[in-house]
């Protein structure tokens with residue numbers, strides 16, 4: 001496997017390391033980190049920045065009794081058992097996503113959008129953002145759509161191309177608001193992506209009226 | 218009380234040494250010293266992020282409990298003591314205050330073959346990098362330092378910083394990216 005060529009925006013890595021990024025977007029960033037040594041290094045640096053900022057905060061005195069209370073609580077707490085080992089066998093999902101979904105793609109329900117393009121019934125949302133999975137058969141074409149907010153795709157299997165580039169496993173494609181794009185899955189196999197979007201999208205193609213009724217995409 | 222094996226290493230900074238003493242010997246004197254240093258800073262961090270005084274002290278207890286219980290997972294080659302404690306504090310706040318789960322990468326999650334993770338030159342490199350980083354942060358132009366601190370201390374993603382300060386999103390991104398370039402230099406120098 002090669003190193004990813006398309007990364008989340010640097011601000012997203014900062015928001016992730018700072019803890020201000022919301023859960024849905026954090027899921028995509030954490031999943032990308034599983035593939036990307038560069039972004040892992042950047043997040044580690046930004047966490048070091050958090051460490052410096054923490055160390056430099058003007059201290060606020062704590063109650064005199066706090067340490068005693070803490071030691072009493074610790075006396076009553078057993079040492080944590082070592083973390084449960086990851087299930088054996090390779091998953092198509094990177095760890096953070098595997099833990100969020102709890103099933104492999106074959107075990108999920110899928111909703112057909114157009115021939116060859118499916119969305120998972122599994123979805124998470126928080127605030128205005130939501131995430132689900134997108135599956136494209138080899139050579140399948142996702143209908144043109146424009147965005148009322150941002151959209152990101154993380155490739156986990158196969159690959160796809162659009163007018164902005166070609167995306168392989170581990171890559172993140174980011175689309176700003178109001179960017180129409182036409183994704184086509186690579187011809188040599190199925191493409192599986194994590195799709196994160198921040199608002200319902202509006203389809204522009206001939207099928208748009210139908211898709212806008214039935215599907216948030 | 219402090220581990221003898223490392224006391225001849227002049228580059229080994231205090232807090233890292235204290236954490237190792239907690240991990241190896243369950244050293245409660247070392248733990249008390251860590252508490253005295255970090256508890257008031259963790260409290261300040263939680264207060265900045267909107268916790269009231271008693272909620273902040275609850276969170277201080279949570280974080281320091283985790284420090285005691287998980288000290289054996291601290292690796293001074295990978296993170297300084299304050300970085301390691303910062304990540305625990307950040308995650309506790311997300312759990313408890315925002316009531317969201319924090320999607321985290323775990324060590325065996327890596328999808329690429331082989332451990333291509335760069336290995337630090339020596340055990341306490343992370344703490345030395347933190348010294349350089351502190352200088353870089355201190356010398357950031359005020360508008361860059363401002364957007365950086367908002368991200369860490371006010372639970373604001375860059376789009377919210379833009380809205381709240383009435384600064385165009387593009388400007389916020391530019392300031393953040395300039396700040397990030399400068400921060401990266403602090404790490405580059407160590408390589």
Ligand SMILES: [Zn+2]
Nearest residue numbers: 004007036039
């Ligand atoms: Zn990356």
